[in-house]
Amino acid sequence: MAHNRRAALRAAATTLVAVLAGCAGSDAGSTATESATDTATPTPTDTATPTDTATSTETPTPTATPTPTRTPTPTATPTPAPPEEVPLTIDNEGISAWVVVADGSRAVAPTDERNPTMTFTVGRRYVVENDGWSAHPFALRRTDDTPLLSQDADGTYEGSEAVAWRDDGDTLAFTMTEDLAAELDYYICTVHGSMRGDAAATTE
Template sequence: MFTIDLIKTKLLMDNLRKILFLIPIAFLSFSCEEEVDDMVDDNDDDDDNSVNIVEMTIDNSGASAYFVSEINGNEEVTTTNEDNSTWELTVGTRYVLTVTGASSHPFALRDSENNILLSMNSVDGSFEEDSDVDFQASGTSFNFTLTQALAGELDNYVCTVHLGMTGSITVN
């Protein structure tokens, strides 16, 4: 009887060893599967053609300054509510600006020699027909995508009626 108990104990121990051996393998198998799924999901993002969009509301302090009162999106373009603040824009981002008081304060982007690149009023900017920039202006709306070419020229923003309403632009 003692021998039978010893045999049962040995069989039980062998089975227990097999189970203990298989637990880490099963765990690793499931862990690897999740990592592969995560890698596949991450790779899917590379095929995503979505554009980063940043929306900004541009207000004015009379005829002396523009200021950004609101920014929606994942970029901190500038300090809000600061007159004629410096903006930091990112290549590839689509900027959707709402310019309050646009009829009295038409907004424009210029190069370092103050040539108009994009403009809300009747002045034609040199990048307005660039399909990659996809410039659109209507009423209080001023929308564009910052391309590498536009970024290479961009230096400042301005009110085309009140030239003191201007601020610098830097590009990432």
């Protein structure tokens, strides 16, 4: 009887130990699982790859190249036509008078008068042949006897570019200008005062 009781107690003790051992094993497994779960390498969060800075596709507006300013071609100044030339021939009658031998314009003076009035046109050039020049220099003068053009003195208009005085002895030439015309009064032989006549000027 006593033997059966001890056998039953041992069986109960063995069962209890087995149960306790099972519980302990269960707790250990759970702990191991939890530890494994806790220590698992966390899934790394995707690190966003930085987006490359966008390359600007805008085409820069080109700087406008200024159009070079054209230098205007200077307009050529037309060369004025040379003045009309009028041939004129004068001679002396002794020491008393001038006569007009030939007049290319037929407007300066008549050819049959002594010391005729000579009329010159502004803008015309007169080429005068003085057939008696060696003894009878010709001159155009102002009312106060100032020489304007002269074959034996310095006339005030002899340096004028517009008048273009020329004295070759037997031939003299000049262009009648407005300024010269405004001062013109008479013509004369610079040696013989009786060889004198009125001089005038007109415009066309």
